[in-house]
Amino acid sequence: MSPVEQVSNVFDTILVLDFGSQYSHLITRRLREFNVYAEMLPCTQKISELGWKPKGVIMSGGPYSVYAEGAPHVDMDVFKLDVPVLGICYGMQELAWINGKQVARGEKREYGPATLNVEDASSPLFEGMDHSRVWMSHGDKLHGLPTGYKVIATSDNSPYCGIVHEEKPIYGIQFHPEVTHSTQGKTLLKNFAVNICKSNQNWTMENFIDTEINRIRELVGPTAEVIGAVSGGVDSTVAAKLMTQAIGERFHAILVDNGVLRLNEAANVKKTLGEGLKINLTVVDAADEFLDKLVGVTDPEKKRKIIGNTFIHVFEREAAKIKPKGGDEIEFLLQGTLYPDVIESISFKGPSQTIKTHHNVGGLLEDMKLKLIEPLRELFKDEVRHLGELLGISHELVWRHPFPGPGIAIRVLGEVTREQVAIARKADYIYIEEIRNAGLYNKISQAFACLLPVKSVGVMGDQRTYEQVIALRAIETTDFMTADWYPFEHEFLKRVASRIVNEVDGVARVTYDITSKPPATVEWE
Ligand SMILES: Nc1ncnc2c1ncn2[C@@H]1O[C@H](COP(=O)(O)OP(=O)(O)OP(=O)(O)O)[C@@H](O)[C@H]1O
Ligand SMILES: O=c1[nH]c(=O)c2[nH+]cn([C@@H]3O[C@H](COP(=O)(O)O)[C@@H](O)[C@H]3O)c2[nH]1
Ligand SMILES: NC(=O)CC[C@H](N)C(=O)O
Numbered sequence: 001m002s003p004v005e006q007v008s009n010v011f012d013t014i015l016v017l018d019f020g021s022q023y024s025h026l027i028t029r030r031l032r033e034f035n036v037y038a039e040m041l042p043c044t045q046k047i048s049e050l051g052w053k054p055k056g057v058i059m060s061g062g063p064y065s066v067y068a069e070g071a072p073h074v075d076m077d078v079f080k081l082d083v084p085v086l087g088i089c090y091g092m093q094e095l096a097w098i099n100g101k102q103v104a105r106g107e108k109r110e111y112g113p114a115t116l117n118v119e120d121a122s123s124p125l126f127e128g129m130d131h132s133r134v135w136m137s138h139g140d141k142l143h144g145l146p147t148g149y150k151v152i153a154t155s156d157n158s159p160y161c162g163i164v165h166e167e168k169p170i171y172g173i174q175f176h177p178e179v180t181h182s183t184q185g186k187t188l189l190k191n192f193a194v195n196i197c198k199s200n201q202n203w204t205m206e207n208f209i210d211t212e213i214n215r216i217r218e219l220v221g222p223t224a225e226v227i228g229a230v231s232g233g234v235d236s237t238v239a240a241k242l243m244t245q246a247i248g249e250r251f252h253a254i255l256v257d258n259g260v261l262r263l264n265e266a267a268n269v270k271k272t273l274g275e276g277l278k279i280n281l282t283v284v285d286a287a288d289e290f291l292d293k294l295v296g297v298t299d300p301e302k303k304r305k306i307i308g309n310t311f312i313h314v315f316e317r318e319a320a321k322i323k324p325k326g327g328d329e330i331e332f333l334l335q336g337t338l339y340p341d342v343i344e345s346i347s348f349k350g351p352s353q354t355i356k357t358h359h360n361v362g363g364l365l366e367d368m369k370l371k372l373i374e375p376l377r378e379l380f381k382d383e384v385r386h387l388g389e390l391l392g393i394s395h396e397l398v399w400r401h402p403f404p405g406p407g408i409a410i411r412v413l414g415e416v417t418r419e420q421v422a423i424a425r426k427a428d429y430i431y432i433e434e435i436r437n438a439g440l441y442n443k444i445s446q447a448f449a450c451l452l453p454v455k456s457v458g459v460m461g462d463q464r465t466y467e468q469v470i471a472l473r474a475i476e477t478t479d480f481m482t483a484d485w486y487p488f489e490h491e492f493l494k495r496v497a498s499r500i501v502n503e504v505d506g507v508a509r510v511t512y513d514i515t516s517k518p519p520a521t522v523e524w525e
């Protein structure tokens with residue numbers, strides 16, 4: 001066994017092989033909801049290179065047709081693992097393809113609800129399930145039973161809606177149990193993972209903390225030191241707290257004040273993280289350096305790139321100043337990478353278009369030759385929040401709205417000057433304060449104010465004004481990939497608009513952004 005235990009070596013793990021379905025990550029999600037640990041890897045994963053033994057394997061759905069040229073196929077070593085296998089949609093079609101090739105285009109495509117007819121009620125896969133609603137999304141279908149299999153469920157359009165191998169625990173289902181529209185889908189996944197694969201239900205955040213702290217200690221050893229960039233956001237704070245718990249002062253957190261943080265943010269973060277959470281934190285004031293480089297720049301992508309590059313520069317300079325007690329150099333870099341980021345990079349999908357360059361510190365790696373520590377790599381956002389609360393981080397911090405690395409620079413449209421940043425900051429502060437006062441903060445996924453580079457005429461105290469416009473944005477979303485605007489009460493908007501125009505010099509008008517994502521994005525730049 002490797003000196004540093006992988007999570008998948010410590011917890012019983014179901015391997016989810018991703019064939020590119022939009023729902024693949026939900027399979028992992030559902031299993032974890034009943035405390036079974038699951039990890040998703042691309043369908044091309046070689047079992048011989050896995051490094052751990054899964055308790056069972058789930059093959060996901062996918063956009064391809066198994067019979068088409070170039071369609072992805074599973075490593076046959078999966079079946080030598082001698083563990084239960086469940087094929088979902090494409091996954092089942094793959095089982096059929098490799099056992100007789102009886103898969104072809106169906107006469108009717110089937111998208112949406114269907115009724116599951118359990119034909120073999122004694123099958124452990126369907127324990128506790130009845131004729132429930134299931135969700136279908138396929139155009140291909142089985143045109144015969146794969147060799148060695150039998151039918152255990154049907155639906156009106158799918159005579160082979162559920163199949164099982166005559167002797168081995170290898171199952172296939174045509175529907176998607178991972179989506180909530182399949183009303184008993186979670187029961188089915190639990191039947192598979194717990195009853196059939198015999199997975200332990202010990203994936204809890206309490207257990208994870210212990211495992212992870214031990215893992216970090218072993219990895220870092222007794223003397224090495226670690227640095228990490230923290231923003232005061234949820235992910236980096238939780239990662240930093242976990243690190244502090246593991247190695248104390250040997251972890252050095254750095255907050256870069258880039259001049260485009262929220263009002264009082266650097267001071268607040270120093271107080272909450274440094275004093276409150278006892279994280280060894282240095283705040284670096286690099287505001288002038290950032291703002292000077294942004295002079296005259298109006299293109300959103302250029303702003304993002306300048307901030308990203310300057311950030312790396314400042315961070316490296318600060319890192320070089322730290323002289324570890326036990327050695328010459330810092331050896332490790334902490335990153336707050338989450339599981340969705342990992343999924344994004346391993347997912348079996350075609351290349352997607354870059355809409356905007358999101359700033360992160362990934363670029364630090366090559367030049368700095370530091371080894372990477374990513375303690376949240378296996379976790380979804382809500383798991384990170386739960387972990388944060390268990391680590392004693394305040395509810396308020398754990399439930400903060402996300403804040404982008406380029407900060408207010410991408411919320412001041414057009415050129416970013418100190419004056420413009422000050423206006424945007426004040427307006428944002430008032431807006432968020434009102435949201436909190438109205439008890440709405442936790443109902444909204446993200447809210448902020450943008451300063452627009454247009455002037456508009458107003459009248460204040462009988463005087464003509466000619467000042468700028470603030471646009472307010474508030475959205476509801478689960479994954480930030482799609483989002484809808486939040487339907488505030490009119491009275492609330494009236495109050496915020498009136499406060500902003502009255503209290504923030506330079507603003508004559510306030511508007512509310514009622515565009516969803518898509519077609520808009522969350523941020524304006
Ligand atoms: N001003 C900053 N100083 C230091 N590090 C920063 C700063 N802004 C961003 N980072 C780094 O960039 C990473 C990515 O930022 P991101 O906003 O995605 O995560 P977060 O701030 O930790 O959490 P959240 O998504 O809740 O805001 C952070 O985890 C942190 O390491
Ligand atoms: O760390 C970050 N660095 C960035 O450069 C960045 N740009 C956008 N965002 C956040 O990502 C989510 C989706 O935003 P968009 O719809 O604007 O792409 C929203 O939550 C945005 O606030 C960023 N986060
Ligand atoms: N959702 C799926 O896995 C679809 C599988 C295959 N592409 C079909 O259309 O039948």
Ligand SMILES: [Mg+2]
Nearest residue numbers: 231233403404
């Ligand atoms: Mg952030």
